[in-house]
Amino acid sequence: DVKVTQSSRYLVKRTGEKVFLECVQDMDHENMFWYRQDPGLGLRLIYFSYDVKMKEKGDIPEGYSVSREKKERFSLILESASTNQTSMYLCASSPIGDSSMGYTFGSGTRLTVV
Amino acid sequence: GDSVTQMEGPVTLSEEAFLTINCTYTATGYPSLFWYVQYPGEGLQLLLKATKADDKGSNKGFEATYRKETTSFHLEKGSVQVSDSAVYFCALSDPSGGTSYGKLTFGQGTILTVHP
Numbered sequence: 001d002v003k004v005t006q007s008s009r010y011l012v013k014r015t016g017e018k019v020f021l022e023c024v025q026d027m028d029h030e031n032m033f034w035y036r037q038d039p040g041l042g043l044r045l046i047y048f049s050y051d052v053k054m055k056e057k058g059d060i061p062e063g064y065s066v067s068r069e070k071k072e073r074f075s076l077i078l079e080s081a082s083t084n085q086t087s088m089y090l091c092a093s094s095p096i097g098d099s100s101m102g103y104t105f106g107s108g109t110r111l112t113v114v
Numbered sequence: 115g116d117s118v119t120q121m122e123g124p125v126t127l128s129e130e131a132f133l134t135i136n137c138t139y140t141a142t143g144y145p146s147l148f149w150y151v152q153y154p155g156e157g158l159q160l161l162l163k164a165t166k167a168d169d170k171g172s173n174k175g176f177e178a179t180y181r182k183e184t185t186s187f188h189l190e191k192g193s194v195q196v197s198d199s200a201v202y203f204c205a206l207s208d209p210s211g212g213t214s215y216g217k218l219t220f221g222q223g224t225i226l227t228v229h230p
Binding site: 004006031041042043048090092094099100102103104105106107108110 | 145146148150155156157158159160163165203205207208209217218220221222223
């Protein structure tokens with residue numbers, strides 16, 4: 001069964017901490033995405049990557065960075081966590097050659113910054 | 115740019131009622147269309163999709179037809195169950211070239227609650 005795995009389901013971090021959210025996919029997909037989901041705001045794209053070491057900003061990149069050193073792994077980094085980054089974070093992947101495939105999502109990481 | 119508009123929720127129904135969640139889109143070219151479902155505390159799962167005009171996607175009793183003339187992809191189910199309570203997202207994929215190829219544009223999501 002193909003999978004996108006997010007390393008943590010729940011995280012609690014303190015304000016100012018550096019936070020790493022990890023995402024691994026086993027489908028050999030080129031594209032990987034990070035979204036955050038907040039009530040009433042839907043899904044908002046933070047960053048995406050279409051290849052190793054390549055990244056593009058999404059709609060809300062401020063306060064975040066990403067790393068893609070290997071094809072299967074896409075990390076989201078909160079350089080200095082703040083309370084307004086408390087949210088559900090969703091990772092997804094998709095193949096680059098077929099726009100009809102859609103995304104495969106991970107189960108999400110619910111991050112609370114205190 | 116591309117956009118997806120879903121009916122606003124929340125939608126509350128009794129078990130065995132008929133469900134429609136409206137979705138309309140704006141896109142250049144010929145996008146693929148998707149419905150995703152998110153159960154409480156989970157990520158999104160692909161529910162169904164359609165890749166060209168007049169295609170009907172179906173899964174778990176849900177159906178949606180790709181209507182190019184009305185730019186719509188409404189989700190329907192004839193008889194909902196309590197277990198269908200979830201958030202439903204309509205989405206389209208960018209068929210253009212470049213790094214945005216295949217990138218999804220999502221609607222805002224519709225919360226469905228089904229009571230016994």
